[in-house]
Amino acid sequence: MTWHAQMIAADEAFDGAPLLRREFALEEGHGAVARATLTLTAQGVVEAWLNGRPVSEDLLTPGWSSYEWRLRYATYDVTDLVEPATVLGLALGKGWFGGRLGWTGGAAWYGGAQGAFAQLEVVFADGSTQLIVTDDAWASGPSAVLANDLYDGETIDARLRDDAWKLPGFAGEGWTGTHAIEFDTAKLQPYIGPAVTRWAALPVQEISTSPSGKTLVDFGQNLVGWIKVRVQGPAGTEVTIRHAEVLEHGELGVRPLRSAQATDRYILSGGVDEFEPTFTFHGFRYAEITGWPGELKAEDLTAIAIGSELTRIGEFSSSDPLLNQFHENVVWGMRGNFVDVPTDCPQRDERLGWTGDIAAFAPTAAYLYDVDAFLSDWLVDLDLEQRHNDGIVGFVIPDVLKYMPHPADFGKPNTTALWSDAAVWVPWDLYEAYGDTAVLERQFDSMASHVRRVKSLLSPAGVWDGNFQFGDWLDPDAPPEDPAKAKADKGVVATACAYRSARILADTAALLGRTAEQAEFEAHAADLRAAFNREYVSGGVVLSDCTTVYSLAIVFGLLDPADEEFAGDRLAELAAEAGYRISTGFAGTPFIADALTQTGHTDVAYRLLLEKECPSWLYPVTMGATTVWERWDSMLPDGTINPGEMTSFNHYALGAVADWMHRVVGGLAPLKPGYASVLVAPQPGGGLTEAATSLETRHGRVSVRWSLDGDLLTVDAELPEGVDGILRLPGREDQRLSGGPVSVTAEVHSSVGAVR
Template sequence: MTITPVPDTTLRVTGLQAEHHPHPFGITTPCPRLSWRTETGLPAWQQRAYQIQQFNAAGELVGDTGRIESSESVVRPWPFEPLQSREHCRVQVQVWGNAGPLSGFSEPLVIETGLLQAQDWSARFITPAWEEDLTKPQPGPLLRREFTLQGAVRRARLYITALGVYDVHLNGQAVTTDVLTPGWTSYRTRLRYQTYDVTALLHDGPNAIGALLGDGWYRGRLGFGGGKRNLYGQRLALLAQLELEYEDGRTERVVSDEQWRASTGPVLAADLYDGETYDARLEQPGWTEPNFDDRSWRPVCILSEDFARLTGPEGPPVRRTERLEPKAIFASPSGRTLVDFGQNVVGWLRITVQGEAGHTVTLRHAEVLEHGELGTRPLRFAAATDHYTLKGEGVETWEPRFTFHGFRYVQVDGWPGELRLEDLQAVVVHSDLQRTGWFECSDPLINQLHQNVVWGMRGNFLDVPTDCPQRDERLGWTGDIQVFAPTASFLYDVSGFLSSWLKDLAADQLDDGAVPAVIPNVLDAPLPAAAWGDAATVVPWALYQRYGDATVLEQQFTSMKAWVEYIHRRTGPSLLWTQDFQFGDWLDPAAPPTNPAGGRTQPGVVATAYFARSAELVAHAAAVLGRTDDATQYRQLAQDIRAAFAAEYVTANGRIISDSSTAYALALQFALLESEDQRASAGQRLRALVREGGYHISTGFVGTPLICDALCSVGEHDAAYRLLTQTECPSWLYPVTMGATTIWERWDSMLPDGRINPGEMTSFNHYALGAVADWLHRTVAGLAPAEPGYRQLEFHPVPGGGLTSACARHLTPYGLTESAWDLQDGTFTLRAVVPPNTTARVTLPNGDVHQVASGTHAWTVPHRTAGVGEPVTLDSDFDTLTRHPELYRQVLETVQAHSADHLDSFRASLQSSLAGASLQRAVWGIPHREALLQKLERLITGQLA
């Protein structure tokens, strides 16, 4: 009997959100745009229409669009009256499709606005009325206020922020699990506030609210070389407005004002770089509860602040997202007690300890060991040390509030008694972004590389996209996020996170359009430079491509234009950006440890290439926004810059000045070559350079994100895979072989002998060089957007590198998609999942192209792996030999044993791109050549017998 499967005809609307918020509570957008996904088993399903209903706080239907004929389901305009401050409503959506039944209504989405106008605030910023020593961290102030409820409360909302960071409690209970709030913005122009539902924390009669403040980014030490304090202000302050709505309709406000009282407590010092010092003997039990005796507490005073800069969050808050148990406790050679958590993380320790009152435990954090001891030199001026003094009342559990560290290892000093694994936990802390992308393949080293990218992003996406999380820096370097934005937007939903940061970029942009190298800007010199300042154009465009929301282009367009016009003024009529400070191809592995900008590629090549790219992106953005005059102007400017670049830097046959991999990658990826012949020649030269380098990385921050795509664009997929799978230094996989669990700042942050790179600047958690993950997603697994927001998908896997399988999954704005391929016995199989309401273009390795609708599809085609099985002889070239890595290793050992002085010249000759380069010719010039050839002949014959 044959059973015919019954198709799944169910249709559900899921993932309803407002302004990219899955939980739009306390938002400050009066007309929040709505997005939703659909789930159905119906193949080729397309939305034909939708309907949205709105209900007020009482559950009454107050808005109904009726049926709207549209296939759009992402960031649809708010169809009802603009929301007012404090307004609470629910919306739900149903859809019609081209087939199957009408869906039911979605689960209601609760939307509540915060305070939309400055005049909605009756609270004031309050600060302790005492003098402080502003040259060093001060004890964290405690602020409190008691109040009495006048009846049963129906609803209570706390609107709160701080100058500094805060931790707030109500009646002894934590108001939120958010940490390090309100986060870091360009405080002078944008200060976020948070909204919390505190109804359940109130009770009849007396109540109390209390907040502890810390320096955070506001007045804590920021910057390298010792940094500076008090960059945004000298006084910490709290703004809190608790609004009560009683069951009988009455309302009341409890606000921060002169009625509050201030004191200090157990936090003696808290600094983001240096750590937290906490004396539990100074705790004041019950200070956030009613009926606490605060007569010894001191008054507060009012600060005059601009309420117009207050805004609600656009992205998720920073939270504790995971706890890790330690892997080992051991003694260092000097006798120090060290703890290994097995993973480089960002956050802090949670300790459980018991001992005498007054005894202090010290926790010092670092990412690596050197010679068996804690490797603290890369921390530079960051102490990264927490101190906890016991109160001596039994078992005590503690974790810091107002600091964070980048660490895998912790040195524990002063632990009373025996330190056990169960006494410690690493608390992982970062912005609580939704995971949206996954990748895996048949090579465990590449899988670990991808995991390192994910962990590096988690640690550095802590309210702003930082460069590193451990040393005296932790700044929002624009160059890092410029190259990493496509990878970030695949792995996590960063739509709100990065759109908020871009507003800070626009706010801190100088009047002449220059973009500082770090955002928020806290450096004395803004350092506007190519590939860094270009974050102003590249990041908005990346967000538009990945999320399909043109609003980010609208919001940033003035900033985008201003940056390009700044460069235009700097170049003048030549259109060549050859002056000013430039980072160049930062951290090119050829650059000396003391000069990371001293790479192989001329700074003017990098700068002018990015000038062309940014002008082109402004033209693209203008076209999307319907600004036809701007589109025409900047399209022409981009063409003129390309012509200037070609005239200055490119020969007639496609050679590019600097003759570096980065120069050719820029020219190929940014369309800087005027003819197909030049492009072909440049592609051949790029492949030759990569081969001559032994398929080691020869690019820095600028070239690395482009190199694999540049090679693939000229058909050199094999070379790209050889770069990817290289394990010798410098390479992506070298750190993996050294035990890395995050992406390093330098290719050789740790040397093969276990020593830390001697340069002053090295970090073991920098995500920029992990931008290769975007190529893993798009080319190795073969999953990319063909239209903005993945409305059409591109499936185009390119197998190689000896991989037998690869898979990428991504939660698009329309639903989950997947590209999974498998290669066995000469047969290639691809499985492609296309979300409802989208289409896809599929390109198979044999060149077949298919246009498909939503659903799950599979194809099987013959596929031969190039070069596999090719025998090795003395006439074999480098590429053939390295397809047998174990044999190649033994060849090198044989040459070294024969004549160590000639090993480098042997490798250079073998890797040469000159015609006829072979194993036999590579030994020319080595003494006793014939004897060496006989050894190699025996080795090859024995290996391949």
């Protein structure tokens, strides 16, 4: 692109939500308009209209990137919207650039003024072009938005609404000018990932009165977005809507929001008003309504779910309704946290792109939705932040934490196991899911930089035990106020993660034909494996002797066969000692079911999966959860919210077990990256009598459905033409598969499905 536009700001602040307009006439004598293209971005978030018609349904454009080095722009075909006399109108909000970010109370961490950047190119029939660009010839004025912030909500005064500013001939009373602000156009890059859009509308399920007399609305689903309101009342009436994920003893449970106000305020015009606060978003199921004129009716409110535009590709169902609800909770948790960046939570004063969460969850995400472009976009920012931070992959991407006071208990900022390993694990997960080495090519330098930095942090003994680690974060046995105080030795966890990253990188180098790097990282992985066994393993016992360390050691391939057999048995024993309740945190949870399956204890994995007592995956489901919680006991059995300061009811990380559900319960796994070859290998258990899973791969749709009737197992599978596979069933020889449907009924051992 050749840029002619400037980044412009309003001459007055206008409460952080200015309107900008430029009226122009199409040049004559060139014939009809052949094509008109609008390129748009902002320091903040921006919405655009041409003659009062919206340019797109996109939201929160241009999203959140590492603004210091990359600002994305969107491009729209607006050929049908330009007229002989046209007004290009822009509305600005604070967004991530100018609003609050993080839990310290600060805002506008990126510095500089809110601004808009637009370049409209009109191409005529004779080939000539006309450019309309943001410059100091634009006008600016106030909007009906009196306040806007992603954390705190939006205030809109309907009495100030006047759409005349979007149309030709507007007088502009109360309006002023604009000015260009300093901006480096070299930062401008096109979107790689998708835009944020509305993706669902949910009706009110119940309107009730709380014990204290407050009006409460329940939408029946924890979601991310806002409430669309239709209301009529006396002019000047103020309606307030506060959002929260849960009720606590019948009242809105706002303590987990910490300082986020999550409150929208609407001042009525006296006519019929409709409100949508598109410069904010909330994580909520419930809302408390105050100031409503007259009787509140269900049809007056609609919950609008927003998120990055993603295509659903993976499905799962089973004979167990609770397990199905858990899987649905995983889906909703992912959608709510995939709002331009993969965030930890969508409701409190945080909503940051924590690297550990996506490192754990990426395989599940890549199965449920096509996240190739979404996560590839995020990885660009990871690389940028890493390059500008001495090779350190931060706790969050984009790394806004670098501007905030560093928490003392986090130690000096440095590379951290599992979290920083996202630099290696996420690209590899995308390659395995979609079969395209391009992401590995793009990210190779970032991957290598991370592994080499970890190598520099190893102790003289060759293990990673010297700097701050989150370790097995949120181990359920850790105290609420100290979620890092886990059973698993942090050096064991970190060294295991370091080995996995080195092993993946060696395989990546081999795929890309980088023979020197392959040799380098093969040797490094071998050294880490030897050091792990020398320092942490004795007679099969892994230091700290807990479920997470055995899970990592088994799945990452760190143990020799005899030690792995012992570790598997010990892992099963520890799970039984815990009453088949969860005893792992962020590090162990994604891998424990696979570790049990790999060592012949699939029955124990099912016991864990289907346990209902806290802590377990199904306990939140029994408590009415509709998303995955941050803590295993975010809500206690008596309906009280966990006393820890950090509690979210929408965190996807602990839903990473859905990946095992798809592969082992459903029975669908790739034999080659991208499902170019497929393994159909359901392993029934847990008393399930049927399950089904399907996936839209790059090669077409793959599906597996099985049912169990006594000792008879029936499997129906279908592969796309051109895709081969293997059908592997208990007690049978592998059967080769080719494209098309197959149905097999086999007698299985009576122990299959016996765990109840």
